[in-house]
Amino acid sequence: MLPKGPYNPQEEEPKILIFWLDNKFYKPEYDPDKDKVVSFEEMLKDKRPTFCIINPPPNAYGRPHLGNVSGYAYQDLLLRYYRMKGYKVYGQPGKDHAGIQGEIVVLREYFRPQGKFKANMTRDEFYRETYEYFMKIKEQAKKDEQRIGLSSDFDRDVFTLDPEIVDIVLDTFIKLYRDGYVYKGVRIVNWCPSCQTALADIDTEPKERSTDFVYIKYPLIPEDANIFELKLPYADLDSLQKNKKLNIDLSLLGNQKNKIKINDFVILEASEPEYHKMRLPSLVANIKEDKVELKPLDSSFWQAKYPLLIGTSSKFKQGLFKSQLEDLGLKIITVDKPLEIREGETSLIENAKAKALAYSKAYPNALVIANDGGAEIPYLGKKWNKVLTKRLVGGDKASYKERAQALLELMKDVPKDKRTVYWEGAYAVALNGEILFAKSYKEEPGIITTKLHPGIEKSTGDWLGYIWYYPQLEKYSFELTDSDKVKLNWAIIQFKKDLLAFLFEKGIINYVTVATTRPETMLGDTAVVVNPDDIRYQALIGRKVLLPLVWRPIPIITDPIVDKNLGTGALKLTPAHAYEDYQIMLNWNKNTKKDPDAQIDYINVIDKQAKIVGPTGKYFGLSTTEAKEQVVKDLQALKLVSKIETKKQFVQVCERCKTVIEPQMSSQWFIDVSQIKKPAIEVVEKGEIKIHPKNMTKVYLDWMYNLRDWPISRSLWWGYRFPVWYKGKVEEKIDENGKVITYIDGTPVKDFKEAEEKGLAKISKKSPGKGWIQSDYVFDTWFSSGQWPFATLMKFKLFDKFYPTQVMETGYDILKWWVSRMVMLGLYRTGKIPFEHVYLHGLIKSFDGQKMSKSKGNVVYPHELIEKYGADVLRLFYIVGNKAGANYQITHDKLEGNKRFLNKLWNASKFVLFNIEEVKDKLPQLKPQELKLSADDKKMVKEVDKIAERVKKYIESFKFGIIAVDLRQHFWEIFCDWYLEIVKPRLYTKDKNGNPIEYDKDDRLAAQWTLYYALQKYLKILHPYIPFITERIWQEMPKGKGDHRSLMFSRWE
């Protein structure tokens, strides 16, 4: 009998848990038919179809949080469902060492109280102690998993750093290396100059500071100028600077000497004995027979020479933008009396053309932009606009009069409220008396809103365009066109989106101004980057600028990531010391693979002590702070600083010591994913792996399509150490060209392959012998956890039996990080998909509706809720009404409601059990057709069978949360409120006062059987949702065919 009173989960749930654990129901070796644990071999031979879920391993050092536990509810629901369906079920639990996070936590919470730090420990000591500590502490996480009812095989609970797992993971690395998918390359890393270590992004934190934003002018090298580079004795350079003149021998130019002409550039480079380099740009002033006279350049050389702009708009006339233009060294010609060619038989576009031609005649060297506009035409909505277009035969070519006529006619047919008005205008651009292009535009319905036409922003794919002048807005903008039809040799300057001016290239733009918060890194600049759609710089793409101070020609390249509106829209590229610059370099080099000359490189100018190194001349050896001051000072002396602003900026600082991170180049290990990602994309595209919810498939595929080579090495102690050995000490140094060079035992090596060939390095799991030193790097956590599905199953020799697994259930937030890697590495290592379905659950919002976070103080721990409500209530909260990928909020109402449901189930069961007590044992053997079932009984049976069928359908399509609402309601309303109430009179054998009453025995038995049948069915379909209470009630229920002493193994049908 069930105990009296309301259901008490704190009392009942632990008993059930012990019942399950003691009987080892969770083990795959448990055979329900024999009701015992059979041998491993016997289990392997079992013919039942398999169903396997690998439980995502939580961090070993902490207790699983509300999110982890939600996962277990879903995983366990599936495990239990398929177990009851007769599958051979296996759940693989595990605990994660959690890489960097694990290391931080153990240092803080375990070692620091003992006065131990990485500085006063050996690596082995640290690893051993941490391992032991984790082994101990991970038991708590395991208990939490069991408490929620997760029916996985806890005898096979495994740690990610388990030696056998490590072995399998390292084998994968070695296989990747042998197959040529692993390489060691130089890459930018977060370097903490104080801790002297590379840091993962997660170990850095943003800090706001205010800093100087320096605008530096990089002189543009004229297109037709040759550039020669010459190495000279230092003394010669010195004399050049002093005397402003130098004669050098033509023969120094070698076979290029015939090319040189006056006004060419010669960049002179001289080295001091101690490695400092001095570079100075000079102009060829005079060529004698065997000598060249060189003149050093000063900044005045780059000044602009002549104006070339004419605008016809009122803004020019008013002298607006004057200062900006003059800042560029331009003079502006304004036209006092603009031509008025209007009306008559001329169309807008003809007007514009006529204007442009007239002006260009007057100013033969000017590029003329002429506009004409102001025609008002009605806007009629979509439908009417079509009519309008049709009636306006001739379109642009129609004259004003024709147009006005047609519009007036049309207006009559248009409903009044739709008669709004838009503007029409035209543009023409002329040069040397010739029209370059012309176009009319129609835009802005009605009273013009404050917005520009959306097409303007969208169509910035080309550089040629049309000016649009919005009279009512007093604004200019432009529209771009197909540029391959018209090729012009000029650029367009745009000020703050408002003014557009077309400028001749030659002699006008003679600087490219870049803005930077880190002027000292310009010493390592290798390019200037502009947005490919930025019309201002179109004519400059592919040209070169001369990097001041170090006087190195660097190219102007493009990348869409560059923000046109930030700073000057031109970005100085220092790939060695800015993460984003580094990415731009990679992209650029990838896109210009076929053209080796276009490739750009890095120059590392800051070393691990934050000192200036590399080819930096007089700045060599300065600290970054000193260098910054000096560089700005020197640039100002050259008049190459146009302005300095103060800017608020976020910098990354070291999480531990708060030192500003100094990004720089360092040698790291990579996986070349270009090949191995292909099958991982294919299996998802083909639907061999299905992702729930479906829309996450796109997220996965987008991520995979764009996946770049994966850096897998980390400078940590806690993790899988690389199976890489060096014969001697490994050092990294920056050479005089700013390149990172690795030295093994003093010998410089180009790359790892070379080191291996020279016998200085080896890939091996064990030490190759005395004197060999193992690499300091450990693997990125995702490299190991990406192998979790097959590594765990291989360890337990269950691979053949259970791989591929059926479901991977995890939070959608790690789809990209974890799921993608499991698919990729699983396919690579085993040739098979790791799982058939990916079910992604949503995140849980706290009681206040916000995302849980420690800083907000709204974190809810699952064990708190379990203590108060029990595991079943929490499981219902996770499941009921929720769907894949959707976030949901925890509320007390939901928890209370679930508690009430359990109580209802408990009481209804008590009622049923009490009323079937004396016929309990024979009920399962009775056949419905032999019973005197009433219409209500039959209806009840039908109803419960129906809901069971629906639940089955929904669970198998991963919609168990949605159907749970119906199931709960079904039990409550159909079984409790309806059937139980109407069946009562048929069950009573006594009246209110306890006196016996007459009753029909057969009818009563029919009712009793129906009660029994419905309840056992409900218990079964409810079991995957609320295993504890259903199992507890099951213990009191009579058992029939297909029933097991544990509800867990009783068959659904």
Added chain:
RNA sequence: GGGCAGGUAGCUCAGCUGGUUAGAGCACUCGGUUUACAUCCGAGAGGUCACAGGUUCGAGUCCUGUCCUGCCCACCA
């Protein structure tokens, strides 16, 4: 800036490939019951399905645009 999701009752959310009168839980109002139910049952009220167009015999559902919210990614040179 790019991407994804969402906007439905007072609150938290369902509503699959378009199809009667748009649903559930909680909260609310009224009535009843206490031989399973520190309760439960019955009844009721409450919605321009964000907004504007469109497709259709028919739109919460499909298309276009707009607004708002949340999340993810990137970036702040």
